[in-house]
Amino acid sequence: MSKITTLPLGFANALLVRDKGAILVDTGINANKKIYEELFRELDFNPRNINLIVVTHGHADHFANANELKEITGAPVLCHKEAVYALQTAGNSAIVPRNELGKSVFEIIKKNLPRSTKKVNPDIIVDSSFDLHPYGVAGKVVYTPGHTDCSLSIILESGDAIVGDMLVPSFFTGEPCVAYFANNEKALFASLQMVLQQASIFYGGHGGPFTKAEVLDLL
Numbered sequence: 001m002s003k004i005t006t007l008p009l010g011f012a013n014a015l016l017v018r019d020k021g022a023i024l025v026d027t028g029i030n031a032n033k034k035i036y037e038e039l040f041r042e043l044d045f046n047p048r049n050i051n052l053i054v055v056t057h058g059h060a061d062h063f064a065n066a067n068e069l070k071e072i073t074g075a076p077v078l079c080h081k082e083a084v085y086a087l088q089t090a091g092n093s094a095i096v097p098r099n100e101l102g103k104s105v106f107e108i109i110k111k112n113l114p115r116s117t118k119k120v121n122p123d124i125i126v127d128s129s130f131d132l133h134p135y136g137v138a139g140k141v142v143y144t145p146g147h148t149d150c151s152l153s154i155i156l157e158s159g160d161a162i163v164g165d166m167l168v169p170s171f172f173t174g175e176p177c178v179a180y181f182a183n184n185e186k187a188l189f190a191s192l193q194m195v196l197q198q199a200s201i202f203y204g205g206h207g208g209p210f211t212k213a214e215v216l217d218l219l
Ligand SMILES: [Zn+2]
Pocket: 057, 059, 147, 165
């Protein structure tokens, strides 16, 4: 059965999924090779056991330092086809405020958007579902557009899901929220309904885990 460990790395989390094999989901942002190696040592975990690095979407706080992680783990980097440009240019996919909270947060972060320090070439590019069993993890990657047009989520047979920024703590209060940035609100809620039908615990790129009851309360 998969076990998820949240690695808090500054503003964003990396999530280590351990099963028969292991994968890493996102990279965190305030990190470097030494910090990653120390974290893995504290967990008594050999990073060479990571078989795949999944980038949930093309916002830099989710793929910063992917090059360092590729070096440490030897694992390929997977992203959605619409995220390739952001990764290859060390840029950001569109950040579109969805509501008043999103507008307020964007005013604060717009002058200092998270940046990846290095470009990264993804090794595996997907446009829909991707089976994780060959990587030793009982689960799949699914396409969950809405927050961005390149958003991926991971649904595990354990009932856990990793949903990138589809669910986030409020920037101001820490309370669970549906993404306050979205380039397609209708798609965002459709994606959320889809993962709700397939999982009961939801890990995010900045907070959580959130329970199904907490998420249903938001809808
Ligand atoms: Zn994002």
